[in-house]
Amino acid sequence: MTGAQMIIEALKKERIEVIFGYPGGAVIDIYDELYKNPEIKHVLVRHEQGAAHAADGYARSTGKVGVVLVTSGPGSTNTVTGIATAYMDSIPIVVLTGQVPTKLIGNDAFQEVDTTGITRPITKHNFLIKRIEDLPKILKSAFYIASTGRPGPVVVDIPKDIQQAKGEFNYPDEIELRSYNPVYEPHVKQIEKAYSLLEQAERPVLLLGGGVISSGASPEAIKLAELLNLPVTMTLMGLGSFPGEHEQSLGMLGMHGTYYANMAVANCDVLLAVGARFDDRVTGKVDAFAPGAKIIHIDIDPTSIQKNVKVHVPIVADCKRALTRILEIVRRVKKPKRYWKERFKEWWEQIDIWRKRYPLSYKKDPNYIKPQFVIEKLYEFTKGEAIIATEVGQNQMWAAQYYKFKYPRTLITSGGLGTMGFGFPASIGAQIGNPDKLVIDVAGDGSIQMNIQELATAVEQKLPIKIIILNNGYLGMVRQWQGLFYGKRYSQVKFHILPDFVKLAEAYGAVGMKITRPEEVEPVLKKVLNMNSLVILDVHIASEENVFPMVPAGKSTTEMILV
Amino acid sequence: MEEKRHTLSVLVENTPGALARIAGLFSGRGFNIDSLCVAETLDLTLSHLTLVTHGDEFIVEQIIKQLRRLIDVYKVVNVTEEKKYVEREMALIKVRAEKEYREEIFRICEIFRCKIVDVSPRSYIIEVTGDREKLQAVIELLKPIGIKEIARTGTIAIKREKKSP
Numbered sequence: 001m002t003g004a005q006m007i008i009e010a011l012k013k014e015r016i017e018v019i020f021g022y023p024g025g026a027v028i029d030i031y032d033e034l035y036k037n038p039e040i041k042h043v044l045v046r047h048e049q050g051a052a053h054a055a056d057g058y059a060r061s062t063g064k065v066g067v068v069l070v071t072s073g074p075g076s077t078n079t080v081t082g083i084a085t086a087y088m089d090s091i092p093i094v095v096l097t098g099q100v101p102t103k104l105i106g107n108d109a110f111q112e113v114d115t116t117g118i119t120r121p122i123t124k125h126n127f128l129i130k131r132i133e134d135l136p137k138i139l140k141s142a143f144y145i146a147s148t149g150r151p152g153p154v155v156v157d158i159p160k161d162i163q164q165a166k167g168e169f170n171y172p173d174e175i176e177l178r179s180y181n182p183v184y185e186p187h188v189k190q191i192e193k194a195y196s197l198l199e200q201a202e203r204p205v206l207l208l209g210g211g212v213i214s215s216g217a218s219p220e221a222i223k224l225a226e227l228l229n230l231p232v233t234m235t236l237m238g239l240g241s242f243p244g245e246h247e248q249s250l251g252m253l254g255m256h257g258t259y260y261a262n263m264a265v266a267n268c269d270v271l272l273a274v275g276a277r278f279d280d281r282v283t284g285k286v287d288a289f290a291p292g293a294k295i296i297h298i299d300i301d302p303t304s305i306q307k308n309v310k311v312h313v314p315i316v317a318d319c320k321r322a323l324t325r326i327l328e329i330v331r332r333v334k335k336p337k338r339y340w341k342e343r344f345k346e347w348w349e350q351i352d353i354w355r356k357r358y359p360l361s362y363k364k365d366p367n368y369i370k371p372q373f374v375i376e377k378l379y380e381f382t383k384g385e386a387i388i389a390t391e392v393g394q395n396q397m398w399a400a401q402y403y404k405f406k407y408p409r410t411l412i413t414s415g416g417l418g419t420m421g422f423g424f425p426a427s428i429g430a431q432i433g434n435p436d437k438l439v440i441d442v443a444g445d446g447s448i449q450m451n452i453q454e455l456a457t458a459v460e461q462k463l464p465i466k467i468i469i470l471n472n473g474y475l476g477m478v479r480q481w482q483g484l485f486y487g488k489r490y491s492q493v494k495f496h497i498l499p500d501f502v503k504l505a506e507a508y509g510a511v512g513m514k515i516t517r518p519e520e521v522e523p524v525l526k527k528v529l530n531m532n533s534l535v536i537l538d539v540h541i542a543s544e545e546n547v548f549p550m551v552p553a554g555k556s557t558t559e560m561i562l563v
Numbered sequence: 564m565e566e567k568r569h570t571l572s573v574l575v576e577n578t579p580g581a582l583a584r585i586a587g588l589f590s591g592r593g594f595n596i597d598s599l600c601v602a603e604t605l606d607l608t609l610s611h612l613t614l615v616t617h618g619d620e621f622i623v624e625q626i627i628k629q630l631r632r633l634i635d636v637y638k639v640v641n642v643t644e645e646k647k648y649v650e651r652e653m654a655l656i657k658v659r660a661e662k663e664y665r666e667e668i669f670r671i672c673e674i675f676r677c678k679i680v681d682v683s684p685r686s687y688i689i690e691v692t693g694d695r696e697k698l699q700a701v702i703e704l705l706k707p708i709g710i711k712e713i714a715r716t717g718t719i720a721i722k723r724e725k726k727s728p
């Protein structure tokens with residue numbers, strides 16, 4: 001069997017149904033095999049960055065591994081932003097890159113780049129294959145590493161002569177790597193300590209991050225919160241792990257989190273953080289973060305623990321298993337629900353005061369479309385059942401604040417890297433992975449132009465994605481910072497030329513619509529959501545609207561700008 | 564918090580990228596490497612790396628965890644924490660050796676048990692092995708005579724076995 005055939009066979013063994021890619025000289029042998037194996041669907045993108053984001057969106061929305069196939073040199077470098085995006089958010093993708101023949105490596109051959117060198121700091125692991133004998137085992141390892149422990153992207157760089165070489169295909173069913181042994185099961189002692197802290201708590205908060213979603217721990221988190229009557233807040237990556245409309249949900253915390261979530265965390269005495277990594281956008285000024293709290297931190301990655309904040313009870317484990325173990329104690333101890341209700345009654349009264357004092361809100365205006373209103377209506381009309389991808393900037397934060405994510409894997413957003421141009425290609429992957437779901441990209445006029453070429457991909461694949469551009473004619477989030485902290489010196493954030501998005505959609509064979517008046521929002525949005533084709537809805541919003549609340553960078557989370 | 568010197572003993576898979584991964588981890592995360600020694604072990608599929616770094620307790624904890632997180636890293640031991648370990652470094656020192664200095668050089672070599680491994684009319688090459696302090700002492704003593712060149716290995720270390728069972 002040739003190396004190229006082995007790659008296809010490995011994909012079949014891994015039950016990969018779809019790959020995202022773009023051909024070129026260094027992978028032409030693999031594409032030749034794909035031609036002969038139509039059962040593996042290949043989505044031909046228009047730019048390799050799109051392939052990486054699409055595979056990522058597929059992975060985020062389905063929980064399966066996303067696969068990318070690109071050529072050497074520029075094909076591989078074009079995936080770099082996509083790989084880094086997946087790395088920062090711990091998303092399992094496997095990127096297969098072609099490479100020049102082994103004997104040319106290091107010669108500055110045509111379309112040669114040091115792919116493993118470039119991607120080393122942005123992958124969980126990467127491989128350069130030098131011998132055909134290693135190919136099956138390395139492919140198996142790549143899928144195994146990407147999808148286990150703390151998930152992440154893995155790159156496999158495959159020289160052209162290896163693709164053509166013949167060898168034996170012995171693909172292991174299972175693999176063990178002596179130097180890679182993720183810990184899943186928590187330490188019993190630590191679990192007991194965690195429970196006893198919760199039992200002693202008077203003002204607890206449960207903080208859920210992206211790890212809850214990737215480990216499928218949402219049911220356990222909900223159970224624990226409900227049994228113990230815990231207030232729940234989420235990071236951007238954790239949204240959806242706990243229903244946004246649940247009465248115990250305080251919504252998102254951090255820089256653009258709710259007033260009450262930030263106040264609750266700042267005043268809690270026990271913080272149970274699950275699958276969150278205390279990013280600076282969450283903590284604000286670290287010294288002032290949850291200053292009076294004993295922190296319990298559950299995370300599968302030991303490096304996340306004690307990295308940014310001091311933790312009292314570290315628990316290295318899979319979030320789902322750790323929560324399951326805590327729940328076992330809760331059930332064993334058998335304190336009635338009433339007990340916990342009573343116990344945290346005062347705490348909840350305080351939280352409700354905060355909730356009433358500063359609910360999430362915005363000023364209505366009869367003359368301008370408010371972006372928050374658009375997202376509210378989007379939530380109402382989709383009943384929270386849609387998958388929402390976002391771009392980056394204000395659009396992303398409004399989506400996070402006003403769409404009350406009900407389920408895990410329904411928010412597809414670049415949290416860690418904040419990659420503009422992520423949302424649309426990611427929604428291609430999400431729609432392919434979820435053909436029966438409504439997939440919406442909440443976009444900004446800047447971000448959408450960063451991977452706009454993928455319109456051709458989406459139309460070609462007949463994907464009925466809805467792109468809602470919250471068009472403010474600005475790089476809005478940067479303008480907001482300039483407005484608040486740089487004396488309104490709006491430096492290079494205004495687009496004097498924007499494409500006509502309606503015509504642009506039409507040019508690609510999609511539907512384009514535009515609205516400018518508040519009264520158009522409801523009828524047009526309803527109509528768009530019911531259409532069975534790709535639609536760009538260009539929503540002209542109040543151009544200088546800001547995202548609030550806001551914790552200025554480096555400030556304590558209680559120092560919020562509220563309106 | 565107090566910054567201390569730590570010697571880490573690291574076993575890694577003997578793969579082409581492993582060393583680059585470790586070096587990249589240190590530069591990418593802003594950790595210090597004071598010295599780094601790599602050599603094969605009895606098991607040819609593993610390399611042994613001795614890495615000297617410094618930092619406060621939290622940084623060193625992060626360094627160790629980050630090293631363990633690398634897929635190619637098999638084992639990390641902070642030998643400094645083990646207390647009982649043997650640490651050695653070797654230096655080759657080319658020193659001026661005109662007639663009038665030779666006696667002094669011989670004396671230093673004798674006290675520190677150094678070897679003279681190469682002799683030419685105007686210079687000697689001295690081999691010295693020991694811990695850092697010893698090497699530093701020899702270097703300080705030879706400096707006034709005139710050191711022309713030094714090559715040092717960096718530290719290697721190994722844990723002592725327990726004396727009683």
Ligand SMILES: Cc1ncc(C[n+]2csc(CCOP(=O)(O)OP(=O)(O)O)c2C)c(N)n1
Binds near residue numbers: 396418
């Ligand atoms: C690739 C990339 N370049 C630059 C930035 C910095 N950045 C963050 S938000 C933003 C503005 C985004 O503008 P737009 O897409 O119109 O969204 P808005 O904030 O207006 O909703 C910029 C430039 C980024 N996050 N990603």
Ligand SMILES: [Mg+2]
Binds near residue numbers: 445474476
């Ligand atoms: Mg904008």
